[in-house]
Amino acid sequence: MERNHVPRGALLTSNLPQLQNLIKRDPAAYKEEFLQQWNHYESIRKIFQINPDEQAQQFRQLISFIAQVAQCYPQETADFPNRLSALLLESYSTLNPDTRKTLVQNLVMLRNKSVITSIEQRGMDGEVLGDKGKLRVGTTVVDASSKQSADEAMWAVVMAKELWKKGVWNDAKTVSIVALGCFHPHTKVQSASLHFFLGSDEEEEEESDEDDIPDVKALHHRREVNKKTRSSEKKLAKTLKSARKKRKEKNAESATPNFPALQLLNDPQTFGEKLYDNLSRYDKRYSLDHKILLMQLLSRVMGAHQLCILGFYNYIIKYLTYHQLRIPAILVSLAQSVHSLTPPDALTPVIRKIANEFVHPGVGPEVIAAGLNSIREVCRRQPWCMEEDLLGDLIEYRKSRDKGVMTASRGLLQLYREVNPGMLKRRERGKEATMSKDLQRPAFGHTNSAAVDIEGLELLEAHFEKLRAEDDGNGVEVNEEDDEAAWEGWEVDSETSDSESEGWIDVSSDDEDDIVISDSEDESTKKGKRKDKKEADESMETDPPEVIESVPRTSTLATTKASILTPADFALLNDLKIKAATEAVQAGAGPATKRKLAALEANKKSISNKESGNLSEFFVSENDILGPRKKAKADYEERMASIQKGREGREKFGSARGKKKKETPSSSTNREKARNKPLMMILASNAVRGKKKASLREKQKKLRAHINRAKKS
Numbered sequence: 001m002e003r004n005h006v007p008r009g010a011l012l013t014s015n016l017p018q019l020q021n022l023i024k025r026d027p028a029a030y031k032e033e034f035l036q037q038w039n040h041y042e043s044i045r046k047i048f049q050i051n052p053d054e055q056a057q058q059f060r061q062l063i064s065f066i067a068q069v070a071q072c073y074p075q076e077t078a079d080f081p082n083r084l085s086a087l088l089l090e091s092y093s094t095l096n097p098d099t100r101k102t103l104v105q106n107l108v109m110l111r112n113k114s115v116i117t118s119i120e121q122r123g124m125d126g127e128v129l130g131d132k133g134k135l136r137v138g139t140t141v142v143d144a145s146s147k148q149s150a151d152e153a154m155w156a157v158v159m160a161k162e163l164w165k166k167g168v169w170n171d172a173k174t175v176s177i178v179a180l181g182c183f184h185p186h187t188k189v190q191s192a193s194l195h196f197f198l199g200s201d202e203e204e205e206e207e208s209d210e211d212d213i214p215d216v217k218a219l220h221h222r223r224e225v226n227k228k229t230r231s232s233e234k235k236l237a238k239t240l241k242s243a244r245k246k247r248k249e250k251n252a253e254s255a256t257p258n259f260p261a262l263q264l265l266n267d268p269q270t271f272g273e274k275l276y277d278n279l280s281r282y283d284k285r286y287s288l289d290h291k292i293l294l295m296q297l298l299s300r301v302m303g304a305h306q307l308c309i310l311g312f313y314n315y316i317i318k319y320l321t322y323h324q325l326r327i328p329a330i331l332v333s334l335a336q337s338v339h340s341l342t343p344p345d346a347l348t349p350v351i352r353k354i355a356n357e358f359v360h361p362g363v364g365p366e367v368i369a370a371g372l373n374s375i376r377e378v379c380r381r382q383p384w385c386m387e388e389d390l391l392g393d394l395i396e397y398r399k400s401r402d403k404g405v406m407t408a409s410r411g412l413l414q415l416y417r418e419v420n421p422g423m424l425k426r427r428e429r430g431k432e433a434t435m436s437k438d439l440q441r442p443a444f445g446h447t448n449s450a451a452v453d454i455e456g457l458e459l460l461e462a463h464f465e466k467l468r469a470e471d472d473g474n475g476v477e478v479n480e481e482d483d484e485a486a487w488e489g490w491e492v493d494s495e496t497s498d499s500e501s502e503g504w505i506d507v508s509s510d511d512e513d514d515i516v517i518s519d520s521e522d523e524s525t526k527k528g529k530r531k532d533k534k535e536a537d538e539s540m541e542t543d544p545p546e547v548i549e550s551v552p553r554t555s556t557l558a559t560t561k562a563s564i565l566t567p568a569d570f571a572l573l574n575d576l577k578i579k580a581a582t583e584a585v586q587a588g589a590g591p592a593t594k595r596k597l598a599a600l601e602a603n604k605k606s607i608s609n610k611e612s613g614n615l616s617e618f619f620v621s622e623n624d625i626l627g628p629r630k631k632a633k634a635d636y637e638e639r640m641a642s643i644q645k646g647r648e649g650r651e652k653f654g655s656a657r658g659k660k661k662k663e664t665p666s667s668s669t670n671r672e673k674a675r676n677k678p679l680m681m682i683l684a685s686n687a688v689r690g691k692k693k694a695s696l697r698e699k700q701k702k703l704r705a706h707i708n709r710a711k712k713s
Contacts, residue, residue, distance in 0.1 A: 016065045027072035034073060041066060045083070052094055060102045067106035070115055081107065081116045089152070150186045157181040157192050164196075164261070175264040179271060182297070183278055187290060194293045197300070199258040216243060244637065259304075268305040272298055276309050283315075292329050299337035300619060306339045310346045313337075320353050322367045328622040331370065335377035335620050338385075344444050347385035351375055355390055365402035369627045372397065372408035376415055377620055383419040384444045391416060391423055404627045418595070432592045459576040460569065574604055 019037070023030045041062040048059050063084070070077040087095075088103050095103075110116050160177040163169040181193030223236055265271055279286075279294045286294070295316065302309060319330050331354075338347065358371025372394060379386050395416075397409035416423055421433035565573075581597035634642070674682075682688055694702075 016061060020065055020068050023069045023072055027069070031073070034069065035076070037062065037065060038076060049091075052091070052096065052099070056096055056099055060099060063102055063106055067109055070110060071113055074115075081110050089155070150189060153181060153184050153186065153189045154192065157189055157196070161192070161196050170260070172264045172266055175261050176266055178261070179265060182271075183274055187286070191290060191293065194297050197258055197261050197297050198293065216240060240636075244635070262300060262304045265301065265305075268301055269307055272301045272305075272307045272309050275301070276312050276315070280311065280315050288325060292326055292333070295330065295333040296336075299333040299335075302337040303339055303619065306341050308342060309337075310343070313346050313350050317350055317353050320350070321357050322363055322371075328370065328625050331374040331625045332620055332622055335374060335381070335625070338378050338381040340382060342382050342385075344382055344384040347378060347382055348387065351378060351385055352387070352390065355394065359394060359397070365400070365405050366626070366629065368397065368400075369402070369404035369408045370625050372405065372412060373625050373627045376408065376412045377624065379412070380415055380419075382444075383416070386416075386423070388423045392425065395424075395428065404629060408627050456573055456577045456580075459580060460565075460573045463572070463576060574600065578604065 016037070019030065019033055023034055027034075041059075044055055044059050044062060047054060048056070066077060066080060070080055084103050084107055088100065088107075092100060107116070157178055160169065160174050164174050164178075178193045178196045181189050182197075184190050184193070219236055219239060223232065226232065275294060275298045279291060279298065283291070298309070298312060301307065302312070313334075316330065316334055319327070320334075321327070324330065334350065354371050354375055358374075359368050375386075375394065391412075395409055395413040397405050398413060400406045400409065413424075413428065417428075417430045417433050421429045424433075426434065578597065578600045581593060581600060584593045585597055
């Protein structure tokens with residue numbers, strides 16, 4: 001029996017999985033067969049673009065085959081991933097679901113094989129020309145409403161945001177994609193990118209949410225116009241309850257800033273400068289809400305990375321008026337942009353403008369409180385921006401009758417009692433600052449004298465001595481393994497570790513002559529200084545012992561090898577400080593110790609938040625600017641909750657009938673009291689007059705009602 005001979009080329013052409021296996025084993029030997037399939041793919045692709053339903057199955061098989069062996073022939077398949085992505089982006093609405101699934105699966109496989117990267121931006125390279133919104137793409141100038149550019153950029157931003165939210169892409173590359181969108185000429189793309197960093201919903205989602213939430217005023221108006229029925233009342237109550245619930249959920253979701261994204265920004269200084277340039281150059285082009293979004297993001301970047309973009313304060317000063325729309329959000333942006341490295345000269349005009357516009361008798365108490373709170377938030381970050389005469393005028397508002405104004409002024413006074421009591425008058429400094437000798441704090445750019453010891457280090461030394469005493473008097477030797485274990489879980493700077501990896505460099509005493517110390521003074525001056533130093537040492541020996549006792553005690557940990565403390569030691573030191581302050585407060589210490597305890601706890605919380613990427617304490621909210629306000633009018637749910645709370649523990653509520661059935665009779669009802677009234681008191685009442693003027697029909701109705709009540713009883 002003879003066997004039919006099948007040619008090798010025909011066998012490989014009809015069996016793509018077999019050819020795929022052979023190509024992976026020896027790509028060079030089967031390159032001709034691959035090119036044959038590649039040409040077949042090119043011809044079917046052209047047919048597929050004209051008619052997607054024709055030969056779709058074979059087209060999907062060829063795509064899967066080429067994607068599997070693309071890494072074997074990188075030059076021939078260089079444009080293959082771009083064609084797949086272009087086919088998805090341009091013809092996604094006309095493609096078969098199976099074809100779309102195949103295209104996406106093969107793109108993911110190419111990414112997993114490192115044939116392509118995850119980031120491929122399109123439509124992000126536009127720039128705005130003029131205030132009319134012209135867009136330049138490459139060398140061609142087109143209108144800013146170019147749909148293709150906007151769709152491509154919006155698709156990239158939305159995709160990056162969704163992958164960030166799901167935790168798939170959570171690195172700096174994803175943040176760089178959205179950062180490019182912050183400078184896109186299309187306002188929609190820019191707004192979506194800004195909302196990503198601010199942690200709120202996109203503009204499109206907010207509009208859709210507003211469409212879902214019904215208009216309460218329209219519902220009440222419809223109820224007044226239409227016929228009132230029981231079913232319509234129930235439907236209205238149900239709709240209003242749903243609207244309140246949706247509004248609360250929306251407000252709760254939009255209050256979580258995206259702190260990790262701010263930390264992962266590449267070159268924050270350049271990003272902030274471009275953001276400010278975009279804000280100031282196209283000021284007339286953007287709406288107020290969009291400009292506030294730019295201000296909020298710029299201020300958070302400046303505060304998180306301690307940037308100095310001084311033009312921002314000249315720009316924002318024109319918006320600092322009490323009648324400006326959304327002024328609380330603008331004041332929040334101003335406060336968030338200030339930090340300890342901001343020059344006070346740039347902030348002094350801003351503080352003066354807020355005081356002139358907000359803090360004077362011609363405005364309401366809420367405006368004054370907002371102005372004082374915003375000044376306090378700015379001065380808390382940079383105390384030297386305040387002028388002494390202006391501070392004296394502002395703290396006089398602590399005598400105001402309004403609670404919000406009084407609280408805001410007292411907060412400003414308490415701030416300067418702590419940071420710089422020298423700017424206050426003697427009677428306003430408080431007990432602690434008055435008893436202290438150091439009233440004037442170092443000016444901006446200056447520091448205190450050199451540190452002799454670490455504050456609270458004696459607590460750590462006492463803790464170690466206690467541990468040694470518990471070890472039956474045997475010394476606790478800290479070996480190298482324990483020292484390495486103390487650094488576990490803490491990040492070490494790579495540059496520092498690399499530079500210090502070789503250890504200390506030993507310098508022999510024989511090479512002392514080779515060491516040259518550059519000094520402009522001559523030898524006679526040096527001899528004079530050494531003589532003065534010797535005389536000073538001799539005079540110290542003859543000084544009384546009181547002078548020696550005034551020298552602060554230095555902990556032994558600061559003068560030994562153990563003074564190289566690990567991060568775990570500093571964390572333990574902070575806990576020991578908190579424990580000592582807590583015990584002092586429980587023993588009846590004064591308000592200064594309480595404030596110190598609060599500061600230590602706040603510092604510990606700040607360190608933990610910074611390690612976890614949470615920068616919430618560095619930012620302020622509109623409630624911090626507005627301050628404590630009067631209680632707003634309660635809505636229906638709050639009133640019903642109050643009513644239910646008042647009914648707890650009561651047997652009866654509502655009507656007072658049946659009180660005589662109790663074991664202890666209570667007072668009579670109003671109806672019983674009306675029966676016992678004298679006749680002359682009720683002759684002129686409307687009830688008696690109405691009976692005289694009642695018609696026969698009304699008398700019949702009353703009689704029938706009386707009979708029915710008698711039958712029921």
